[in-house]
């Protein structure tokens with residue numbers, strides 16, 4: 001983590017603490033409600049630059065026998081830390097993401113992922129997150145089962161302009177923060 005981290009302001013467009021975040025677009029694999037293969041994660045805003053996300057670990061997410069696929073958990077962390085960046089009111093994309101898998105996460109469990117912005121340096125947004133099993137098999141809300149850190153970069157509309165011909169669906173932007 002750099003020494004010169006700035007603490008950004010929470011954007012007025014970000015929901016009040018406890019409020020549900022809108023999906024950032026309906027076809028998103030992580031949060032969209034118009035993506036049949038997707039994970040349909042939901043999020044509520046925290047008190048600061050943070051969110052809490054929820055993922056039901058469906059059988060289709062199996063990796064090793066009986067447990068979540070590591071790539072699915074990584075996707076959930078990507079989505080959660082990206083949603084925390086909504087508190088900036090600016091579009092972001094993931095530049096780097098890392099995950100530590102601390103404990104097995106059984107199918108049928110429900111994960112809560114708490115994600116936050118730790119600070120910014122120019123366009124770089126440093127985030128972190130941890131996951132807990134809050135219901136279902138092996139639930140223990142005090143035990144962290146996985147952690148993540150990520151770097152997001154703020155981007156302008158031109159970033160998405162380059163790939164607009166490949167969009168599946170009709171992009172929408174609830175916070176008017178990007179072209180998607």
Ligand SMILES: CCCCCCCCCCCC(=O)SCCNC(=O)CCNC(=O)[C@H](O)C(C)(C)COP(=O)(O)OP(=O)(O)OC[C@H]1O[C@@H](n2cnc3c(N)ncnc32)[C@H](O)[C@@H]1OP(=O)(O)O
Pocket residue numbers: 024030078079080081082083085086090091092093094095096122123124151153155173174175177178
């Ligand atoms: C509605 C709201 C939705 C918000 C809600 C979003 C939730 C969605 C969650 C899912 C998000 C995704 O999956 S997004 C999809 C996956 N990601 C992508 O497709 C991104 C692909 N990569 C890129 O397009 C590019 O590499 C970028 C945009 C990330 C960076 O390129 P760039 O814009 O040219 O920036 P560049 O000048 O290279 O770098 C700027 C600064 O960042 C640093 N930097 C750049 N990349 C890295 C890196 N991997 N690791 C470390 N540092 C890096 C540079 O050193 C530099 O530091 P310094 O010189 O300033 O010190």
